[in-house]
Amino acid sequence: xxxxxxxxxxxxxxxxxxxxxxxxxxxxxxxxxxxxxxxxxxxxxxxxxxxxxxxxxxxxxxxxxxxxxxxxxxxxxxxxxxxxxxxxxxxxxxxxxxxxxxxxxxxxxxxxxxxxxxxxxxxxxxxxxxxxxxxxxxxxxxxxxxxxxxxxxxxxxxxxxxxxxxxxxxxxxxxxxxxxxxxxxxxxxxxxxxxxxxxxxxxxxxxxxxxxxxxxxxxxxxxxxxxxxxxxxxxxxxxxxxxxxxxxxxxxxxxxxxxxxxxxxxxxxxxxxxxxxxxxxxxxxxxxxxxxxxxxxxxxxxxxxxxxxxxxxxxxxxxxxxxxx
Amino acid sequence: xxxxxxxxxxxxxxxxxxxxxxxxxxxxxxxxxxxxxxxxxxxxxxxxxxxxxxxxxxxxxxxxxxxxxxxxxxxxxxxxxxxxxxxxxxxxxxxxxxxxxxxxxxxxxxxxxxxxxxxxxxxxxxxxxxxxxxxxxxxxxxxxxxxxxxxxxxxxxxxxxxxxxxxxxxxxxxxxxxxxxxxxxxxxxxxxxxxxxxxxxxxxxxxxxxxxxxxxxxxxxxxxxxxxxxxxxxxxxxxxxxxxxxxxxxxxxxxx
Ligand SMILES: Cc1cc2nc3c(=O)[nH]c(=O)nc-3n(C[C@H](O)[C@H](O)[C@H](O)COP(=O)(O)OP(=O)(O)OC[C@H]3O[C@@H](n4cnc5c(N)ncnc54)[C@H](O)[C@@H]3O)c2cc1C
Ligand SMILES: Nc1ncnc2c1ncn2[C@@H]1O[C@H](COP(=O)(O)O)[C@@H](O)[C@H]1O
Numbered sequence: 012x013x014x015x016x017x018x019x020x021x022x023x024x025x026x027x028x029x030x031x032x033x034x035x036x037x038x039x040x041x042x043x044x045x046x047x048x049x050x051x052x053x054x055x056x057x058x059x060x061x062x063x064x065x066x067x068x069x070x071x072x073x074x075x076x077x078x079x080x081x082x083x084x085x086x087x088x089x090x091x092x093x094x095x096x097x098x099x100x101x102x103x104x105x106x107x108x109x110x111x112x113x114x115x116x117x118x119x120x121x122x123x124x125x126x127x128x129x130x131x132x133x134x135x136x137x138x139x140x141x142x143x144x145x146x147x148x149x150x151x152x153x154x155x156x157x158x159x160x161x162x163x164x165x166x167x168x169x170x171x172x173x174x175x176x177x178x179x180x181x182x183x184x185x186x187x188x189x190x191x192x193x194x195x196x197x198x199x200x201x202x203x204x205x206x207x208x209x210x211x212x213x214x215x216x217x218x219x220x221x222x223x224x225x226x227x228x229x230x231x232x233x234x235x236x237x238x239x240x241x242x243x244x245x246x247x248x249x250x251x252x253x254x255x256x257x258x259x260x261x262x263x264x265x266x267x268x269x270x271x272x273x274x275x276x277x278x279x280x281x282x283x284x285x286x287x288x289x290x291x292x293x294x295x296x297x298x299x300x301x302x303x304x305x306x307x308x309x310x311x312x313x314x315x316x317x318x319x320x321x322x323x324x325x326x327x328x329x330x331x332x333x334x335x336x
Numbered sequence: 337x338x339x340x341x342x343x344x345x346x347x348x349x350x351x352x353x354x355x356x357x358x359x360x361x362x363x364x365x366x367x368x369x370x371x372x373x374x375x376x377x378x379x380x381x382x383x384x385x386x387x388x389x390x391x392x393x394x395x396x397x398x399x400x401x402x403x404x405x406x407x408x409x410x411x412x413x414x415x416x417x418x419x420x421x422x423x424x425x426x427x428x429x430x431x432x433x434x435x436x437x438x439x440x441x442x443x444x445x446x447x448x449x450x451x452x453x454x455x456x457x458x459x460x461x462x463x464x465x466x467x468x469x470x471x472x473x474x475x476x477x478x479x480x481x482x483x484x485x486x487x488x489x490x491x492x493x494x495x496x497x498x499x500x501x502x503x504x505x506x507x508x509x510x511x512x513x514x515x516x517x518x519x520x521x522x523x524x525x526x527x528x529x530x531x532x533x534x535x536x537x538x539x540x541x542x543x544x545x546x547x548x549x550x551x552x553x554x555x556x557x558x559x560x561x562x563x564x565x566x567x568x569x570x571x572x573x574x575x576x577x578x579x580x581x582x583x584x585x586x587x588x589x590x591x592x
Binding site: 083085086092101110111112114116117118119121122123125126127128129130131143145147148149150151152153154155156157158159161197198199200201202203204205206211212213214215218242260261263265269270274275285286289292293295296297298303309310311312313314315316317318319322323326327329330331334335336 | 348349350351352355362373374430431432435436457458459460461462463464465466467468469470471475476477479481491494495496497498499500501502503504505507509515528530550551552553554555556557558559560563564566567568569572574575577578579581582584585586589591592
């Protein structure tokens with residue numbers, strides 16, 4: 012019988028990604044309710060040293076495949092390795108991060124395992140011995156609760172939502188052979204161009220400072236960058252700003268951009284169109300700065316300032332500098 | 337080149353989504369249905385490949401009778417023919433059933449490259465493209481912002497957190513389209529007229545030999561949790577308001 016809660020951990024350049032610890036935290040809770048173990052799969056090359064770290068986050072057993080063909084990530088190699096170890100061990104639940112890599116891999120595997128996958132979940136719980144996953148649809152205009160009718164029950168979890176908790180335990184490391192067949196590895200990464208901004212991706216940022224058409228041009232974002240630097244935040248944008256060419260595509264928040272849930276979202280000069288609200292209204296705290304008191308963004312804001320953002324934002328930066336140095 | 341583009345009809349992003357009182361689904365009254373925004377990028381890229389390399393573009397869509405409009409829109413943009421998988425047994429199909437039906441339909445035609453959207457803006461699953469690739473036994477490159485086809489292989493740019501990857505794959509493969517891939521064209525009036533005469537093949541689950549048995553069951557739909565009413569920090573002095581806001585974020589919200 013399928014048993015155990017499994018996570019597929021993620022590492023980049025030999026360091027465990029934060030989402031891996033969040034997955035471990037979520038898995039631990041599910042496993043405790045089911046009275047079962049948490050296992051992790053960790054894939055890459057030269058990564059055995061970091062496998063043990065997962066134990067600190069509540070993982071009992073870490074299945075490690077260390078193989079040059081697993082670095083950098085490709086769908087083909089990782090899907091083959093995870094499929095093999097899952098088939099051999101028959102877990103009941105299999106969790107991924109809803110990251111670029113986790114989404115790509117989980118969907119491929121759900122196809123291979125012929126099972127149900129819930130994408131980008133914001134909550135997972137146990138009812139009648141099965142995992143019930145809660146996830147936004149329509150970019151957050153509505154939520155659904157879903158359950159997989161086949162095993163493993165798969166879900167990808169939204170970054171930044173599930174707390175990672177350290178425990179005193181140390182996990183057991185189990186090495187496995189990913190059994191890769193070179194003929195099946197069809198795609199390859201030919202180039203990696205790293206972003207040098209040093210900021211977290213929007214989907215992983217805990218604070219986002221976002222600007223819209225009210226920024227009046229690309230130069231306007233300078234004041235947002237300054238505030239973001241102090242808060243260790245990432246800068247986002249509305250589609251209006253992206254389409255005007257003021258900000259790169261990767262910065263767009265909303266139904267046809269990134270759906271985000273940071274602890275704090277500061278919207279400056281953004282009216283709050285339905286597509287924008289859909290993408291950010293699950294943020295824990297929302298601040299709006301807009302000169303129009305009727306702007307719909309205020310219906311979602313926890314704190315609002317009705318004023319000219321070019322006066323308010325530099326003052327916010329000054330105040331934050333006093334506080335945070 | 338034989339190019340396939342998968343197209344899903346979804347509610348317009350302007351639509352307010354209301355959950356039915358019994359939580360069994362969303363209330364569809366008054367909803368305007370359109371082609372999924374990401375599928376527009378897929379169709380556009382398909383047409384550009386055809387213009388450059390020759391060949392033809394087939395549109396495949398699974399959905400109720402109204403989905404024919406989304407197929408016609410793609411045909412009006414310039415695609416050559418359509419396959420409409422239409423069967424009440426497939427209403428509300430999950431990603432696995434959808435991908436199985438699309439795979440069955442596509443297996444029946446020649447294909448070199450298949451486009452999907454990176455996600456459908458209704459269910460936000462982002463699964464069908466990868467599952468389709470798996471079921472057809474071909475590689476995938478998901479969330480693509482730039483594509484180059486060179487003979488029997490492609491090179492695709494894919495943004496991930498903190499980096500851009502350039503990925504090479506042999507053909508045939510599935511590409512899922514992300515904003516940035518291109519600027520989709522509008523259907524011209526002559527295009528719309530011509531589209532009416534282009535062939536659309538209608539198939540049901542039985543003809544395709546696919547099972548409608550779901551892998552993922554929706555227990556209920558719920559409206560988003562209500563946000564408590566916000567606080568407007570008032571006054572004429574921007575400095576005082578900024579200082580008050582920072583205080584609230586520090587002491588009350590504890591987020592900075
Ligand atoms: C299919 C589709 C998908 C879409 N997807 C998205 C999406 O994913 N994300 C998204 O954001 N949008 C999306 N949109 C666009 C959306 O409908 C809006 O057009 C867009 O969000 C508006 O951006 P904005 O708020 O920056 O601009 P506007 O609506 O023009 O608002 C600008 C705001 O700035 C304020 N302002 C101006 N000057 C100042 C100042 N000096 N100080 C303070 N406030 C000031 C104004 O009062 C106004 O409220 C989509 C649209 C469509 C049709
Ligand atoms: N019913 C459908 N008919 C045709 N294509 C679909 C259908 N559902 C999903 N797709 C394709 O798969 C992509 C991703 O959908 P999803 O996995 O539902 O987010 C969409 O952008 C479409 O290209």
